[in-house]
Amino acid sequence: MRVAILCVSAGLVLCAALPADGRGRGFEDVINQVTLDEFHDYLRVLTGVDPVPGDPPHYLTNRYSFGTDIHIAGQWIHDMFSSFGLDASFHTYDASYGPNVIGEIVGTTRPEDIYIYCGHYDTYNGSNQDDAPGCDDNASGTAAAILAARILSQYEFEGTVRFIAFSGEEQWMVGSSAYAAASYYAGENIVAAINLDMFLHPGWDNQEPDPDYDLDIGGNDASQWIAQNLADKFATYTPIDFEVWNDDGFVSDQWGFWQYGYDAVGLIENSPWEIWGGSNDDYHHATDTMYNPDYDWDFAIHTIRGSMASLIDLAGIGMCPADVNGTGMVDIDDLFDVLGAWGTCDECPEDVNNDGLVDIDDVFDVLGAWGPCP
Numbered sequence: 001m002r003v004a005i006l007c008v009s010a011g012l013v014l015c016a017a018l019p020a021d022g023r024g025r026g027f028e029d030v031i032n033q034v035t036l037d038e039f040h041d042y043l044r045v046l047t048g049v050d051p052v053p054g055d056p057p058h059y060l061t062n063r064y065s066f067g068t069d070i071h072i073a074g075q076w077i078h079d080m081f082s083s084f085g086l087d088a089s090f091h092t093y094d095a096s097y098g099p100n101v102i103g104e105i106v107g108t109t110r111p112e113d114i115y116i117y118c119g120h121y122d123t124y125n126g127s128n129q130d131d132a133p134g135c136d137d138n139a140s141g142t143a144a145a146i147l148a149a150r151i152l153s154q155y156e157f158e159g160t161v162r163f164i165a166f167s168g169e170e171q172w173m174v175g176s177s178a179y180a181a182a183s184y185y186a187g188e189n190i191v192a193a194i195n196l197d198m199f200l201h202p203g204w205d206n207q208e209p210d211p212d213y214d215l216d217i218g219g220n221d222a223s224q225w226i227a228q229n230l231a232d233k234f235a236t237y238t239p240i241d242f243e244v245w246n247d248d249g250f251v252s253d254q255w256g257f258w259q260y261g262y263d264a265v266g267l268i269e270n271s272p273w274e275i276w277g278g279s280n281d282d283y284h285h286a287t288d289t290m291y292n293p294d295y296d297w298d299f300a301i302h303t304i305r306g307s308m309a310s311l312i313d314l315a316g317i318g319m320c321p322a323d324v325n326g327t328g329m330v331d332i333d334d335l336f337d338v339l340g341a342w343g344t345c346d347e348c349p350e351d352v353n354n355d356g357l358v359d360i361d362d363v364f365d366v367l368g369a370w371g372p373c374p
């Protein structure tokens with residue numbers, strides 16, 4: 001880390017030691033809070049290794065859409081969102097299914113713009129719905145949403161961020177379609193949704209050597225801009241390989257959003273056709289557990305980190321409003337930018353405290369945040 005000493009005179013004299021880091025450091029500080037220990041904590045509860053706390057504690061044996069355990073799982077996810085300080089709610093679209101579960105962080109400057117990070121929490125095992133742990137499919141995406149919610153609850157965003165655990169995915173994206181429909185008819189502006197569904201098992205069980213040991217990032221035509229943002233983040237912040245494809249027949253919960261004209265992208269270990277073709281022998285079986293030796297936990301953690309980097313970029317994480325020019329440093333250039341934009345403004349970056357006025361308060365905000373962004 002290079003360090004420079006800078007002294008400026010702007011009515012007062014300020015000296016600061018300035019490490020020469022880029023803007024990316026801030027994102028890394030956020031996404032590197034994703035740990036395997038915490039991911040496993042959530043997976044253990046969802047797959048019935050650890051009990052859902054309560055009196056009495058309850059071990060989930062499945063999360064089948066029409067069972068009883070899915071309601072206990074849904075309540076637990078709701079309580080987790082709530083415990084992080086999020087505004088938690090249920091979306092019940094059909095009483096015969098478990099509910100969708102939502103945790104929300106309301107945006108600061110453009111709350112009408114909504115960004116969704118989601119995965120389905122229901123499971124399926126056609127030979128015995130009572131024994132359906134669904135670790136890869138899709139406790140993984142559900143735990144990612146809980147984990148991201150816990151970490152990102154510490155931050156503010158320009159737009160509104162929603163973490164959603166959908167139900168009814170296994171019955172053809174019933175929960176996400178109902179949710180997108182409700183949003184559509186309420187006139188909500190969902191800008192982007194990032195859906196995670198199965199990312200523990202890259203590679204193939206029925207082919208040697210394993211081809212396609214990568215993450216699949218799939219969107220429809222209109223959503224390629226999100227896919228590209230994700231690709232950039234995976235290339236920048238993770239070592240894992242990925243491929244981007246464009247296929248409006250990609251069926252997981254992003255598909256529900258597409259039906260109502262919303263842009264959404266899904267992340268998955270292989271395409272659904274590849275999974276149905278045998279890439280994952282444990283898919284929809286009782287062997288889809290945390291103890292599966294084929295699951296790649298490094299790959300999983302990097303999948304969560306890369307996708308979170310995209311989410312916080314799109315939603316406009318507010319880690320460093322005093323960095324007016326977006327260089328990752330609060331320095332003399334930001335101070336001059338504020339002085340040069342003096343007066344009234346409407347959502348301009350120089351209005352650091354966002355009160356509609358570029359004035360002495362913004363100068364003090366810049367001076368108070370002097371140095372590298374967090």
Ligand SMILES: [Zn+2]
Nearest residue numbers: 137138197198
């Ligand atoms: Zn799934």
